[in-house]
Amino acid sequence: MSYSSTKRPNVLANALARTVNQLKKQKRNRAGVLALDAPTPPDWWGGDPAFAGLVPKADQEKDMEILINQWPNSAQDGEIDTLTFQWKPSSSSDWQNAQTSIQIPGPLDPSLFPMSLMLNKANFAREGTFDLRYRVAIDAGTVTDSETTQFIIDKTPPNANQSAAAPTFVDPLIDSEGVTNDYLVANGGVSIVIPVYSDQQLGDSVQIFVHNPGSSPTQPNHSGELDGNREILIPATAFAGLLDGVIYVAYRLVDKVGNLGPESLNATTGLFINPLPVEPLAAPTVPRIVDDKILHLRDVALGENLVEIVLYGNWLEGDDVTLDWGTGGAPVTHKMTSAADPIVLNVPYKSVLKPAYGTATTVLPTLVRYTVTRGNKVFASDVATIDVDFFVPGPVNPGRPDPINIDLPRVTVRGTGTSPEDNVLTAGDAELPVEVTFDLYTPIGNGEELLLYWYASGESNKVGTLSPVAGTAGEPYTFTVPWASIKNLPSGTQVPVFYTVGRVGGTGNIESCVPTLVDVSAALPIKLADPEFPDAGVAGDGVTPILNCTSFIGPDQHVVVAIPPNDPLLIGGEDLEFTWQCFIDKNGTEASGTPQVFTKTLTVDEATNGFEMELKPFEDYILPVGRNGSITLKYVSNTTPPMAGNIFFRAAAMDAAGVCEPNARRYGRGRCGC
Numbered sequence: 165m166s167y168s169s170t171k172r173p174n175v176l177a178n179a180l181a182r183t184v185n186q187l188k189k190q191k192r193n194r195a196g197v198l199a200l201d202a203p204t205p206p207d208w209w210g211g212d213p214a215f216a217g218l219v220p221k222a223d224q225e226k227d228m229e230i231l232i233n234q235w236p237n238s239a240q241d242g243e244i245d246t247l248t249f250q251w252k253p254s255s256s257s258d259w260q261n262a263q264t265s266i267q268i269p270g271p272l273d274p275s276l277f278p279m280s281l282m283l284n285k286a287n288f289a290r291e292g293t294f295d296l297r298y299r300v301a302i303d304a305g306t307v308t309d310s311e312t313t314q315f316i317i318d319k320t321p322p323n324a325n326q327s328a329a330a331p332t333f334v335d336p337l338i339d340s341e342g343v344t345n346d347y348l349v350a351n352g353g354v355s356i357v358i359p360v361y362s363d364q365q366l367g368d369s370v371q372i373f374v375h376n377p378g379s380s381p382t383q384p385n386h387s388g389e390l391d392g393n394r395e396i397l398i399p400a401t402a403f404a405g406l407l408d409g410v411i412y413v414a415y416r417l418v419d420k421v422g423n424l425g426p427e428s429l430n431a432t433t434g435l436f437i438n439p440l441p442v443e444p445l446a447a448p449t450v451p452r453i454v455d456d457k458i459l460h461l462r463d464v465a466l467g468e469n470l471v472e473i474v475l476y477g478n479w480l481e482g483d484d485v486t487l488d489w490g491t492g493g494a495p496v497t498h499k500m501t502s503a504a505d506p507i508v509l510n511v512p513y514k515s516v517l518k519p520a521y522g523t524a525t526t527v528l529p530t531l532v533r534y535t536v537t538r539g540n541k542v543f544a545s546d547v548a549t550i551d552v553d554f555f556v557p558g559p560v561n562p563g564r565p566d567p568i569n570i571d572l573p574r575v576t577v578r579g580t581g582t583s584p585e586d587n588v589l590t591a592g593d594a595e596l597p598v599e600v601t602f603d604l605y606t607p608i609g610n611g612e613e614l615l616l617y618w619y620a621s622g623e624s625n626k627v628g629t630l631s632p633v634a635g636t637a638g639e640p641y642t643f644t645v646p647w648a649s650i651k652n653l654p655s656g657t658q659v660p661v662f663y664t665v666g667r668v669g670g671t672g673n674i675e676s677c678v679p680t681l682v683d684v685s686a687a688l689p690i691k692l693a694d695p696e697f698p699d700a701g702v703a704g705d706g707v708t709p710i711l712n713c714t715s716f717i718g719p720d721q722h723v724v725v726a727i728p729p730n731d732p733l734l735i736g737g738e739d740l741e742f743t744w745q746c747f748i749d750k751n752g753t754e755a756s757g758t759p760q761v762f763t764k765t766l767t768v769d770e771a772t773n774g775f776e777m778e779l780k781p782f783e784d785y786i787l788p789v790g791r792n793g794s795i796t797l798k799y800v801s802n803t804t805p806p807m808a809g810n811i812f813f814r815a816a817a818m819d820a821a822g823v824c825e826p827n828a829r830r831y832g833r834g835r836c837g838c
Contacts, residue, residue: 201233202311203249203298204278209420214366217293217314221422224288224317231278235300235308239270246301249283254293254314262287262296291319321425322368322417323361330429331356331415334395342434342539343411348400356413356431358394367420373427374402374413376482384416403435409482409538411435434539439478441536446474447546448487448509448532458527458551461673464517464565468510471496473534473545475505484537487511490520490530490552509534513565521554528552556673557612557633558605558665564675569665572677573603575616577661579687587680589687598645600628600661602677606637613668616643617676618661619653631668655688657805685805692809693728695797698776703814711786711795711815713824721826722780725797727809729774736768739802744779746788746795750814757788787823789815 206229209215219228232247239245249262263284283296295312333339334355337347343354358370371384385402398413412430448471452463464470471487479500487496487509493516496509511517521528530552536543554564561569577600578584579593589598600616616628627650628643635641653659660679666672701714717724744760747753760779769775779785789795798810817824 200235200298200300200308200310202313203296204231204233205229205296205313205315215420218316218318218421219288221319224319224421225285227285228283228288228315230281230283230296232281232298232310234272234274234277234279237302238272239268239302241271243270243303244268245270245272245303247281247298248301249281249296249298250309251287251294251296254295259297288317291317318419318421318423320363321423322363322365322419323425324363325423325425326362327426328361328415328417328428329359330431331358331413332431333357333433338433340540342436342541343403345437348403353397353399353402354413355395355397356415358390358396358415358417360394361417365419369418370396370415371418371424372396372398372402372413372415374398374406374411376407377410377412387418403437406435407482408435408438408480409484411539432540434541436539436541438480440538440541441476441478441483441543443543445476445534445536445543445545447548448473448534449506449548450532450550453550458553461554461556461565461675462567464513465567468512469508470511471509471532472506473509475503475507476536476543479503479536480538482538485509485534486537487532487534489516489532492519492522493517494519517552518554518564521552524552525555526553553672556665556675557609557667558607558675561675567675568678569675570678572605572663572665572675574677575600575602575661575663575680577680577682587682589682589684591686594687595647595651597647598650600643600645601640602663604633604635604637604639604641605665608633608635608637611668612665613670614663614665616645616661616663618645618650619656619659620662625653628663633665650684651688653688655684655690655807657683657685657690659684690733690805690807692730692733692799692801692807693774694809695799695811696726696728697724697813698726699724700813708814711813713816713819716782716786716824716826717778719826720780721782721786721824722778723785725777725779727770727775727777727799729772730809731772733807734766734771734801734803736766736771738766738771740764740766740799741802742797742799744785744795744797746785746793746815748788748790748793750792750794752794752796752812756790756793757784760784782817782824786815787817789817791818792816 205217206223208218208220208223230249235245245268246265247268248265250259251262252259263286266281293314293316295314297310297312299307299309301307334357335351338354348354356372367389369387369389372386372388373381374385375381386398388396390396403411410432411434412432414428414430416427417425450459450470451472452466452470453459459470473485481500481502483500485498485500485507487498489496489511496511496516498507498509500507520530528551530550531547532550533547534545556564556569559569559571561571563570577587577589577598579589579598580596581590581592581594583590583592610632612633613629613631614633615626618625618627620626627645630641630643658681661682662676662679664674664676666674697709697711697715699715699717700709701712702708703710703712711723715723741761741763745755746757748756764777793815794813795815796810796812798808800806800808
């Protein structure tokens, strides 16, 4: 630009005036060097000098707004000033550029100052005390630094981020008696003391957590700053909504920046807002021993839910019930969750009952009691005395209370026919005695007996007795079982044979060896369910069932036969062959008429639920029995081996007037709905 001679003196005058102004504004740093105003960070703490420069935790995660005053000799038209932030640890002399330089074109409007510039959050990645300045470079090539300001980045929570010790209660009454409603009303809450911790700083505070065991609150019940004694009052409202019983009190240290330490260890006490149980509580009971007043292994084998407790008054959810059984074994614990009455406790055999019985060999009186614990208060029950008898002769059963003892020697079954086999009875063994051999158990004591069972159901089908047990332990012993003892018992390919060991007379506990499964199907056909006659009448003796004139249904005088369920022996799909034979005498020795033979294919439903049949004509199925005869009905399956069911039944085809005739009064009474 060209200026006229008349204007030039004014331009020079203005430039001179600006220079004088700038000289007046110039400042010098402590070393006497010209310096610009220090950058101004945000005022986070309301001007409190104790926390000057301390950057809150939340602000460490975002860019920081820095205010810059206008520097005296700022850029004019066509000029550009370049501003660069620099920082360094306060203990270092090595300044580093904080981020990319900022270009600021002139002329600068004073109304834009102080100018807001953003310092990148990447500069707050590590903790420490840092110096911050900026420098301005002008077009003429000179660079001027500002005064410095400090900021502090603190990322470490109090106590070096370590879990702190548990708080203590100011009032020792809280430790001994717990927190009651009266105490909260009288004191406004509960005061605690935070133990001394490392790196305690002005402005530290705590978050308080009060909760029941098993819950973990995500939000504090109370927050507050620590005083010089590190004491803080937890208000009564912090205890609202908690269950009576054990409560935990913990805290988290928080510094002024907002760094949050881990949760401290718990202080434990009790909370007692509701009425308490009243001692003595009712004694426990063992209902399973009502019959003989003694707890045996068979009682335990029915299930571990042995002990019952009457629901005590003033119970609360969260109460702990602890049962002590005798002097040995672990206690049984139960957490109250509902108002079940009675309270049923599971008492394990191995961890409680067995250790309490110990090495006893007779009835052992055992003291049983329980306590209810709520918080730090304990309420005791009356004591019950339970007679216990767990002794069993022979080797100790590793599976007790299971009545099958795998350490008792098993039996071997052999017929006495021409070609005997182990645990198989052939056709040649039929009608002959059977030998059951086993090694005598060890140790053998006094007053013990051994009972042999064949296809046992409960305590039935006993086929041999050795009482008292005599012989040498480990030596073989043989029972000789008469054929008559087993011939009427069920047959099969897996008939269980075993013995039991117990005291003479059957008192006390009984255990058995593992059953030996014997195939007796070739010697004893497998028995299916016997047929039944649902419309049978009664003979003249008033007792004996009989098919008589009242049993023949409808105008065709058919006979209804019911075959009971045969599951699991039959499953459906088998062919059954039926044979009906009449006899002229009531003892079934003189056959009469032609055998009636027919087949039927069984359905799944018939195998599972049974079925009925109508047998006719009367002339073939009944008339041959005459005035006072009998019949046999046998059915056999086509399975391998075959299975059979049969029945022998008295029958009469006549009354005093002659052959039975259809009677209108009997129409409609039959199963066919005739």
